Amino acid sequence: MKKTLCILGFFVSCHLFFAQKDHLAFYGGLELQPALRGYAPAFHMNARGYINDRVSLGGVLTYTQQNHSDNFGYLTDRTRSFHTTFNALGQNDLIQKEKFSFSAYISTGVYLFSLVNPDETYTQSSYNQIDGIWFVTQQEAPRRLSRDLFFNIQPGLDASYKLGTITKENVGIYLTSRVGYQFVFGNGRNINGSQLTKPVISLGITLNGPK
Secondary structure, eight states, X not given: OHHHHHHHHHHHHHHHHHSOTTOEEEEEEEEEEEOSSSEEEEEEEEEEEESSSSEEEEEEEEEXXXXXXXXXXXXXXXXXXXXXXXXXXXXXXXXXXXXXXXXXXXXXXXXXXXEEEEEEEEEEEEEEEETTEEEEEEEEEEEEEEEEEEEEEEEEEEEEEEEEEETTTTEEEEEEEEEEEEEEEOBOSSOXXXXXXXXXEEEEEEEEEOO
16 A cells, blocks of 8 residues: 555656646645545545646545444444545646636546544554654554555546635635546455445635746
């Protein structure tokens, strides 16, 4: 799994490296993400660098979690699932107007599904070095029961309406809606990809302008 994430990260970094350094776009919003029981509200963000006036490349991250009364065969009264996607993204602005833009996109990458027991925890330690001094931070994390990695691909459409401009930086602020269809491939210990293959929709804010 780590190797797959590193490869995806390398490709996203290459895309951003070869993109125009003075024209970037960042989107952050709320997405209805397919989960085990219907949909769950997810955090969605993507960052893109333009390689010409219309085409941009970048990466996508979405994250959500869902509580379950089902124990999935494990010795626990309840479980919690974490859903994370990390995709490379390509987007083409088909229509560009002063107040409105309409784009088509496609993203592909990995869908990570983790199942945990929220009633059993362990101490997780992290180490940070500040001014040559090492600091240890400890926190309680739920015990992981299983982890599955799937391949996913999502084509979709992006519609943005301009709300205003940050004058000093000349950055446009847009209300953006994204509608796509998520295809998830593979079989896991507790679920299969077809359970997560559904339409997705998100709403948020896009910042688009010079770096």
